[in-house]
Amino acid sequence: MEYEKKTLKIHNKSDKPDNIVIRDNNLIEECIKIERMLPKFMVDYFIYLRGYVSTTTRLAYLKDIKFFCSYLIEMKEHTAADNIKYITLEEFNSIKSRDVNLFLGDYCTRYYKQTDKNTLIFENNNRALARKKSTLSTLFKFLYRNEQLNSNITDGFNPIKLPKPQPDAIKRLEIDEVAKMLEAVETGYGLTEKEKVYWRKTKLRDKAILALFVTYGLRLNELRELNISSFNFSRGEFKIYRKRGKEVLMPINHTCELVVRDYIYNERPQSEMLEEEYKDTLFLSLQNKRMDPKAIRQLVKKYTSISMDTSRDNGYSPHKLRATAATSLIQSGFSIYDVQNLLDHDNVTTTQLYAAHKKNVKRDIVNNFEWIDDTDTNDIEKDIKIPSND
Incomplete structure (x- = not known):
């Protein structure tokens, strides 16, 4: 039996225009979609994000976490799962600071993805790496505070130096x-x-x-x-x-x-x-x-x-x-x-x-903040007697 795809209708009782409500709803739906792909032990963290950051930042964090979990699957060192959804809390507990540093400093700086026709090369600059580090820091700190991880490994994350913005x-x-x-x-x-x-x-x-x-x-x-x-x-x-x-x-x-x-x-x-x-x-x-x-x-x-x-x-x-x-x-x-x-x-x-x-x-x-009128300054200049150096 075939079902028709239902059109999303917004019942907007706020004073925001419909396009803003729809835009925000689309972001939320995208967040929920990624959350469903991630391990269930992160559900408390997802709730934390909803109240802590904006929806756009929440989406960026979730994408970074999904990327990190995909890396764990690809490396096959910390999980036996073949799908990021099935990574366990015990496996996450085995991750050390060094593992995150290798992910950020080695893998993320330059990695490859295969398509049917091409090999794609991706690179991240220090600003992108710093954002991924921030994402993982909030995740691991939360899981530790939430008594899900045995230790707080974030103190061992390597610093990432960002170039100082230059006005020129x-x-x-x-x-x-x-x-x-x-x-x-x-x-x-x-x-x-x-x-x-x-x-x-x-x-x-x-x-x-x-x-x-x-x-x-x-x-x-x-x-x-x-x-x-x-x-x-x-x-x-x-x-x-x-x-x-x-x-x-x-x-x-x-x-x-x-x-x-x-x-x-x-x-x-x-x-x-x-x-x-x-x-x-x-x-x-x-x-x-x-x-x-x-x-x-x-x-x-x-x-x-x-x-x-x-x-x-x-x-x-x-x-x-x-x-x-x-x-x-x-x-x-x-x-x-x-x-x-x-x-x-x-x-x-x-x-x-x-x-x-x-x-x-x-x-x-100072040139545009004169207390004395131009005509007065001209008179003063005439009266000034510059002493001789003799």
């Missing part, structure tokens, strides 16, 4: 390059004839996307999830959903209001022409669906490459426009704490990296 390595557009980018989307300058075919259909949408990116430093998904109902033009604000599900109201400036309204009223298809799921979606693809992340990245890469006079492959990502917003705001005189709040940086040291781009900051401050 931060890639962003200069002020004149931002102007050139916005001119390109306005006029079609720098686009190929083939690109102009699509540009004529989407230039107002693209202009609104770029303006929001460089003004607010939005993350890609924060912009992608915007709806028409996110904007309250009478109040001069719009709502975004940050990482960890934070709901934030942002004031909308005159320029961004103009370009968003221009797109809504003069280019975006009327809502009655759209499928129910996308009637409220702000940024639509040419297929009248919510734009996917890849399309937004390609859009940004195209226009930033024109602004920097480089190839499309060397164009910038949306995250570089986030860096552009940060440095531009700081260079305009806003404090790092104001910029930290606007961009939702967890730590002000992240914002300080962008502040380092502002050269001669002390000189700029």
